[in-house]
Amino acid sequence: MKPKTLFEKIWDRHVIDQPEGKPAILYIDLHLVHEVTSPQAFEGLRLAGRKVRRPDLTIATMDHNVPTTNRSLPITDPISKKQMETLAKNCKDFGIRFFDLDSPQQGIVHVIGPELGLTLPGKTIVCGDSHTSTHGAFGALAFGIGTSEVEHVLATQCLQQAKPKTMEVHFKGRLPKGVTAKDAILALIAKIGTAGATGYVIEYTGEAIEHMSMEERMTICNMSIEAGARAGMIAPDETTFQYLKNRPFAPKGEEFERAVREWKELRTDEGATYDHRVEIDASQIAPQVTWGTSPGMGTDITKSVPDPASFATETERKSAELALEYMGLVPGTPMTEIKIDRVFIGSCTNSRIEDLRAAAKVVEGYQVAPHVKAMVVPGSQQVKKQAEQEGLADIFIAAGFEWRESGCSMCLAMNPDVLQPGERCASTSNRNFEGRQGRGGRTHLVSPEMAAAAAIKGHFTDIREWKYLGKERETHATT
Amino acid sequence: MQPLRQETGIVTPLDRANVDTDAIIPKQFLKRIERSGFGQFLFYDWRFDSKGNPDPSFVLNQKKYEGSSILLARENFGCGSSREHAPWSLLDYGFRVIIAPSFADIFYNNCFKNGMLPIRLTSEQVDQLFQKAYRDQPYQLTVDLVEKSVYDQEGLKFFFEIDEYRRTCLLEGLDDIAITLQSEEKIAKYEEKLPDYYAIAAK
Ligand code: SF4
Numbered sequence: 001m002k003p004k005t006l007f008e009k010i011w012d013r014h015v016i017d018q019p020e021g022k023p024a025i026l027y028i029d030l031h032l033v034h035e036v037t038s039p040q041a042f043e044g045l046r047l048a049g050r051k052v053r054r055p056d057l058t059i060a061t062m063d064h065n066v067p068t069t070n071r072s073l074p075i076t077d078p079i080s081k082k083q084m085e086t087l088a089k090n091c092k093d094f095g096i097r098f099f100d101l102d103s104p105q106q107g108i109v110h111v112i113g114p115e116l117g118l119t120l121p122g123k124t125i126v127c128g129d130s131h132t133s134t135h136g137a138f139g140a141l142a143f144g145i146g147t148s149e150v151e152h153v154l155a156t157q158c159l160q161q162a163k164p165k166t167m168e169v170h171f172k173g174r175l176p177k178g179v180t181a182k183d184a185i186l187a188l189i190a191k192i193g194t195a196g197a198t199g200y201v202i203e204y205t206g207e208a209i210e211h212m213s214m215e216e217r218m219t220i221c222n223m224s225i226e227a228g229a230r231a232g233m234i235a236p237d238e239t240t241f242q243y244l245k246n247r248p249f250a251p252k253g254e255e256f257e258r259a260v261r262e263w264k265e266l267r268t269d270e271g272a273t274y275d276h277r278v279e280i281d282a283s284q285i286a287p288q289v290t291w292g293t294s295p296g297m298g299t300d301i302t303k304s305v306p307d308p309a310s311f312a313t314e315t316e317r318k319s320a321e322l323a324l325e326y327m328g329l330v331p332g333t334p335m336t337e338i339k340i341d342r343v344f345i346g347s348c349t350n351s352r353i354e355d356l357r358a359a360a361k362v363v364e365g366y367q368v369a370p371h372v373k374a375m376v377v378p379g380s381q382q383v384k385k386q387a388e389q390e391g392l393a394d395i396f397i398a399a400g401f402e403w404r405e406s407g408c409s410m411c412l413a414m415n416p417d418v419l420q421p422g423e424r425c426a427s428t429s430n431r432n433f434e435g436r437q438g439r440g441g442r443t444h445l446v447s448p449e450m451a452a453a454a455a456i457k458g459h460f461t462d463i464r465e466w467k468y469l470g471k472e473r474e475t476h477a478t479t
Numbered sequence: 480m481q482p483l484r485q486e487t488g489i490v491t492p493l494d495r496a497n498v499d500t501d502a503i504i505p506k507q508f509l510k511r512i513e514r515s516g517f518g519q520f521l522f523y524d525w526r527f528d529s530k531g532n533p534d535p536s537f538v539l540n541q542k543k544y545e546g547s548s549i550l551l552a553r554e555n556f557g558c559g560s561s562r563e564h565a566p567w568s569l570l571d572y573g574f575r576v577i578i579a580p581s582f583a584d585i586f587y588n589n590c591f592k593n594g595m596l597p598i599r600l601t602s603e604q605v606d607q608l609f610q611k612a613y614r615d616q617p618y619q620l621t622v623d624l625v626e627k628s629v630y631d632q633e634g635l636k637f638f639f640e641i642d643e644y645r646r647t648c649l650l651e652g653l654d655d656i657a658i659t660l661q662s663e664e665k666i667a668k669y670e671e672k673l674p675d676y677y678a679i680a681a682k
Contacts (some may be wrong), residue, residue, distance in 0.1 A: 002538050022658075026609065027666070121674075130559065130585060145588075146561055146566075152659065315554060413506060414507065431560075434502060435524045439524055440529070
């Protein structure tokens with residue numbers, strides 16, 4: 001048999017029809033739904049008199065719009081409220097399982113999928129959200145779709161898809177101490193550009209990836225879309241299986257053992273080839289900070305804001321000029337001298353328990369700089385509860401952080417968590433686009449550790465030189 | 480979906496690379512549950528100042544581009560979020576064609592679902608069009624999806640490539656859900672063999 005890549009194995013297994021001269025029809029195993037990209041899809045179904053084909057394979061929650069302050073208070077924004085009520089009604093009308101605002105399982109859709117064991121190796125997973133690529137960390141083929149496609153999947157449990165190309169991103173060696181998965185993916189995007197993987201599905205391989213926990217792998221796959229990729233994926237291994245064991249919706253007992261035996265086949269065969277290959281020396285990666293308005297505009301913490309003149313093409317020079325103007329930065333300024341006003345620790349990239357443990361470890365024993373307003377927004381209610389049980393919430397609160405309810409929050413600032421014009425924010429989220437966190441707001445993407453350290457110092461600082469005051473804690477131990 | 484065969488219109492040049500969907504339609508407008516009425520919010524933060532007054536330096540506010548139906552842009556147009564509100568707002572504003580050297584995947588796909596045509600030309604060709612669109616008089620271009628070309632009255636003519644299936648769907652305004660449902664039998668058959676451990680029930 002012809003050797004296949006991980007992607008090809010999952011793809012081939014899910015193509016149910018390949019009509020002549022048309023895209024493949026791909027079966028979808030799991031469809032995640034949230035309040036922002038679904039109302040028009042349900043409306044479309046109603047107009048056409050169609051039903052949801054597999055409500056049992058569809059799961060909904062609310063995350064983008066939700067307030068992160070006290071949940072017992074009424075929602076003040078009437079349009080947000082309407083959108084949330086619309087989702088609740090749609091789920092009820094069409095028989096879809098729904099984790100409502102007051103549910104203990106509520107959270108960012110890409111945090112709760114894995115946490116609940118809904119995300120499993122070999123599945124095809126879609127959601128009306130570009131960061132669906134997160135779920136690829138489990139060896140699933142997971143990608144974001146638009147609202148018309150949400151409607152398509154609701155109606156047919158299938159999608160029409162042209163077969164993407166494959167790219168291997170190989171991280172050789174190990175990440176140095178203080179350098180995280182977030183730095184690895186930011187370094188990749190800085191290297192290949194925000195359109196570097198357009199049209200491709202990335203498979204991440206190499207020693208650095210193999211040694212990562214599931215949560216770190218999710219951070220990597222999450223930001224695949226920021227390199228333009230259709231999806232990102234990592235072959236499942238013992239780390240994956242251990243993580244999934246005993247998750248609420250994961251198979252149990254003998255069924256789990258059988259599933260694992262099948263999932264072990266989900267790896268790229270010896271001799272299989274990718275359409276493109278990129279290699280990165282993980283041991284050479286330094287903590288990253290972005291300086292511009294696109295995730296590819298990043299550099300090492302030890303470096304300075306670049307001079308637009310140093311870029312190769314006219315388009316790049318112009319983009320850099322516009323970005324620096326928006327960001328209010330002067331070329332040549334050392335990254336460590338950039339002062340910040342706000343810190344946001346959260347988003348589907350970095351709001352899981354390990355992220356919070358890592359940030360708390362940095363913060364413990366310190367106080368947030370007087371001019372900085374800092375907040376932690378856990379990715380889900382379960383993460384929040386666990387962080388409170390482990391004492392992490394107390395550490396953040398004692399240091400002067402705000403401790404919030406779960407949701408997307410200031411990652412896209414659809415709810416009241418918004419940057420003011422000109423405010424500069426160290427953010428653990430995934431996008432530093434103009435206005436993303438609030439009109440005129442300036443976003444620098446960093447790891448949770450780097451964000452925590454910036455909150456304390458009031459400016460960016462090299463986490464590798466951090467003096468830890470707290471007691472030793474296990475960062476990666478799973479629950 | 481409204482079919483598209485030929486479109487003649489004024490070209491608006493938007494001279495920026497990596498225009499993301501957050502810029503096309505900022506998040507505060509994603510709370511609406513309707514599919515229509517998004518045109519007024521298109522490029523909101525660029526089009527209007529913080530008090531809501533039009534910024535005269537932004538292209539969409541310049542008189543000569545009024546009524547334009549063809550948007551000219553740079554590399555990686557439509558990157559970022561999957562929000563289909565981006566094509567909805569462009570379409571509602573009046574754009575039916577977007578020309579750029581490259582597009583982000585999800586955005587590219589979303590365009591076709593809404594009867595809009597994203598056209599990839601080479602950077603050199605796009606440069607030429609920018610030069611013309613910058614002149615004092617409005618610059619008109621015709622896009623012909625039947626022969627896969629764009630041309631003007633001055634003898635310029637470029638051909639572009641496009642997936643045949645997407646082209647047919649757009650030419651005829653086809654509903655792709657109905658097309659997939661033609662494979663209903665195969666879907667049902669496939670579902671009989673779904674792994675039992677993928678069934679979602681609290682276990
Ligand atoms: S946390 Fe941010 S990137 Fe993630 S799903 Fe929410 S809005 Fe999107």
